[in-house]
Amino acid sequence: MKIAVLGTGSVGPALAAALSGLGHDVVIGTRDPQATLARTEPGRTGGPPFSQWHASHREIAVAAxxxxxxxxxLVVNATNGTASVEALTEAGAANLAGKIVMDVANPLDFSRGFPPSLNPVNTDSLGEQIQRAFPEAKVVKTLNTMTNSVMVEPGRVAGGDHTVFVSGNDAGAKAEVTEILAALGHTDVLDLGDITTARGAEMILPLWLRVWGALGTGEFNFKVAR
Structure with a gap:
């Protein structure tokens, strides 16, 4: 499958490499490809500079x-959540129409420092905002409740015995995303319902941040025992 991963932070490259490793034809999308390829500073979370990462993943193209x-x-939204609608607008509504948009971003608001709050929250979600902005796309919210290393290698935590959620209006799109999740190694995929249920998945983030602070690591996830 031809997959575009939008975003060059820590999540986008991790997902791009994992999806490429599964045999997909992957391209990373960014606002300015030349500036991104010239980037030599470490990532915000301490990862390698993008240029260094790309030198080891030449099979993954970089494009606007x-x-x-x-x-x-299929398009993966791994951009900064507060700028995701803007980034997807740059990607173009016509280029998203009829396609699955796998949204893994979180609308984290750092305007008041750390820890961030959510915006929107309670009565709306980023997943819903994206679906409203691009009504012809098939938005599926998933993977936003874990750090990128666990997204692409779930066996790092409890042997993979933890839960990943999907939310979306299109049953077929959720089924395709579930297949991708299974290929990545996720064994417990819980369909929460339509895209409004993305509110719940995104609202896990305040708890996730506190657990991260308590454990001193992001390598954990939540399990729905039933």
Missing amino acids: FADAAAASE
Whole structure:
């Protein structure tokens, strides 16, 4: 499958490498490909500079948002949540129409420092905002409740015995995303319902941040025991 991963922080490259490793044709989308490829500073979370990462993943192309989305069959939104709608607008509504948009971002608001709050919250979600902005896309919220290393290698935590959620209006899109999650190694995929249920998945983040602070590591996840 041709997959565009939008975002060059820590999550986008991790997912791009994992999906490429599964045999997909992957391109990373960014606002300015040349500036991104020239980046030599470490990532915000201490990861390697993008240029260094890309030197080890030459099979993954780097393109502008619109070019990446246009050439894809599925788009992964791994951009900063507060700028996701803007980034997807740059990707182009026509380039997203009829395609699955796998949204893994969180709308974290750092305007008052750390820990961040959520915006929107309670009566709306980023997943819903994206679906409203791009009504012809098939938005599926998933993977936003864990750190990127666990997204792509769930066996790092409890042998993989933990839960990943999906939310979306299109049953077929959720089924395709579930297949991708299974290929990544996720064994417990819980369908929460339509895209409004993304509110619950996103609202896990305040708890996630406190657990991260208590444990001193992001390598954990939640399990729905039933």
